[in-house]
Amino acid sequence: MTHKERAVAALTRQIPDHVPTFELEFQLAEEMFGKPLFPPELELGHLERLSELERSRLICEMAEYTAYVYTQLEYSIIPLMMVGDAEYWEKQGKLPPEFIQYARWVREFTNGEVLLAHHGDGTYAIPDGNDMYAFAYRIADDPEGVCAEAQDMANRAIERNKRLHEAGIDVLLLCSDYCYNSGPFLSPAMFRQFIQPYLYQIIRAGKADGQYTIKHTDGNIMPILDQLVECEPHALHSLDPMAGVDIREVKRLVGDRVCLCGNVHCAAMQTGTEAEVIASAEYCLTYGKPGGGYIFCTSNVPFKGMPPERYQLILDVWKRMRDYT
């Protein structure tokens, strides 16, 4: 099987030759492969000063390096970073041309044998700081207005995801966080009113275009697990063990309706013992893998500061236990 076939099998809850892997982001490229995925020359402020030829060359090199890193890691889904002005969509209603170029090159360098992914959510996430007060008050004082804004956000996300589809993005990573460790920010009833219908629309539109959808949220999702699954994403991501989410239980409850990704304990990877890290990875494979519909990954991302050897440790467990045959 190619990486793509393997990922598609897992996302559609079939049994591939072995469990695929990927991460929402990989922040250890410099530590493990010698340089960061994103070259500083392509950051905004520098990018504009480059000639078209220089820009194209750097994007091509970045794409080649992206393909190299993820091929070495054996990822079946490659999360593409935004290249160019991230606000371009808001300003021009188009994706940045640099991103389109980058996606095309990565596809060429991977021979079309992996799925390409990018962020595509457009639902309310947990608001920060003082925004949280304003949001809560609006929910109480102007629920219709909140719903109208949610619809507008969903419409814009759907339009943007269509452009991503045209640019060759196969997988939408829907990354609005909804939950704390203790539970959802919104009550289940509020979630059903202010988020769920719009999440469903975004997922349905992506699927209509042939895209795969992975819904990510940190935290304890159990009080809204049924609502997330009702939105019919291909996969649920994170399954945050720091928030008490247990892949064994989630698999039992909804494993016949949605692919599961994650649950390898990120905090243990940072501060736990090697034995704890190995135990977490083994647990996930033991209870996530049976019957297909499982993608191996951490419960967050291999973040900057995580010891690279700890990430390598879970990849070693994955290689040892991943085969279905």
Added chain:
Amino acid sequence: MDLHEISVQLQAGKAKMVKTLVQQAIDEGFPAQEILEQGLLDGMNVIGEKFKNNEVFVPEVLIAARAMNQGVAVLKPLLVEAGVQSTGKVCIGTVQGDLHDIGKNLVKLMLEGKGMEVIDLGTDVAPETFVQTAIDQNCQIICCSALLTTTMGVMSDVVKAAEAAGIRDKVKIMIGGAPVNQAFCDQIGADVYTADAASAAEAAVALCS
């Protein structure tokens, strides 16, 4: 009127109604402290307990707190006039290097809901700022919040700064946040760890009583 109605309306987040009812209670001659305790604080206590049990969620807490603040605003001149004291004085902040304030804000709301006076130092607060505020404002408790494993160590610096300033025996230090636990609290020599905002408020009241 029944002061319990203030509590009920506060729990529902009906700010205007709470304000009206508090004024009505004043007009009917209820003592300010009674209105505060049996109406406003009772409502926030119920909300805090329900929040702890996942029966209400953050927006409902914030909306209830807004209702309480409106009721307190009406009541405040009378409370001052009657010489009603707060149940304790606390300074609270998210530790240096950490900009996350959701948890800290929730604890603040719950503390106020228990009738405590809270000095909010915001985020990214240096250990010396916690300690100096506690000295200047005569706080009985310093509350430290952190979300990151990389910043939780600053809580230890707060404890050390309090020791260095010679106020460790006069002030209790409470800690909370996603990465910390009782073992960490014991390790750094803080006084109290709580896992959630409502428990933090209960613990603070116990420390001040």
